[in-house]
Amino acid sequence: MPASKKIRVAVLYGGRSGEHEVSLRSAASVVRNLDRNRFEVISVAIDKQGRWLLNDSVKISELAGKSAVLAILPDAIPVALLPEVAQGKSAFVALENAGHKVAPIEFDVVFPVIHGPLCEDGTIQGILELAEVPYVGCGVLASSVGMDKDVAKRLARDAGLPIVPFVSLRTGAWLKSSEKMGQVRERVQRELGFPVFVKPANMGSSVGVHKVREAANFDQAVKDAFRYDTKVLVERAVDAREIEIAVMENSEAGGAPLVSVVGEIVPTHEFYSYEAKYLDENGAVLKIPADLNLEQIRIVQQLGRDIFEALECEGMARVDLFLDRTSGKFFFNEVNTIPGFTSISMYPKLWEAAGMGYSELLSRLVDLALARQVRKHALLREFKA
DSSP states (O other): OOGGGSEEEEEEEEOSSTTHHHHHHHHHHHHHHSOTTTEEEEEEEEOTTOOEEEOOHHHHHHHHHHOSSOOOOTTOEEEEEEEEEETTEEEEEEOGGGTOOOOOEEESEEEEEOOSTTTTTTHHHHHHHHTTOOBSSOOHHHHHHHHOHHHHHHHHHHTTOOBOOEEEEEHHHHHSOHHHHHHHHHHHHHHTOSSEEEEETTOOTTTTOEEEOSGGGHHHHHHHHTTTOSEEEEEEOOOEEEEEEEEEOOSSTTOOOEEEEEEEEEESSSSOOHIIIIIOTTSEEEESSOSOOHHHHHHHHHHHHHHHHHTTOOSEEEEEEEEETTTOOEEEEEEESSOOOSTTOHHHHHHHHTTOOHHHHHHHHHHHHHHHHHHHHTSOSSOOO
């Protein structure tokens, strides 16, 4: 295929959240595995100050081939997104005050590989929607809902899907007075009992998550969680196995979401913490397929489809469930609308086990993004009698 006919994929990574470093790992794998016979790759990073920076494509491809981390290059050029600059294509343009003389870099589709608040939560998706830029993954609504564990659980509950009992806290109410804190502890003790998990409502990768075994340690865990978010989720701790399934939008309009084989995370730590995920090479064992019977697999796959649809997901999502060791019941934990794409991440590994290789997976996700944009462009933007 001639280079001029290749689809230009802008891999967007980095971001301002606490999961910035996780994104650097995911992006390295995506850049390394995008099919160069079909795609031309450009990479744009968002640094921790929120600047958008265009990397040299040749250098970044070489870096992705050698390193598990796609660092932001020191000579990256500050750019802005300019929608539909020529022939209906969007482009990244160098900022004039930065002193760089670079022609607009056109692209066809954005592949966001960014995690956490100000990235995965609908904010980036909103920018791309306003610019009418095709992008991989869920839209604004599902991205926002998926990031907010409180809202996601309420929607799942209202759809009749099983969840673990929880309460949510907000900064203002928690910090109002020591008396208020005591009332919260009493409520948690009464409604949930200890142990509980305390987690920021809008973070991923287990950032700020604590398992609290007794009331005496509750306040400190909540204070730490509030360092990362203005809303905190307190959830009953169940003795559970961590079950995960990868879900993908069906390319056939109206078709049921596609589901992978079922996987299981077996932490060697007390739970699947940030340290277990990213800092300890032996922090967890990924079991693919999970050791489940046929009926359990059927239940998990149906829950994956149901949750994907209940939360209005598009493109892709990884659905995480708990399997209560005592009751044998499954509970919805959370949905990841931009799941990890590192070399050890569950989402690509689950599809690989289902017979879809990493490069094919990326290609299908890009194709879904382009097809969605075609559907959107067919919609009327003004009233016609």
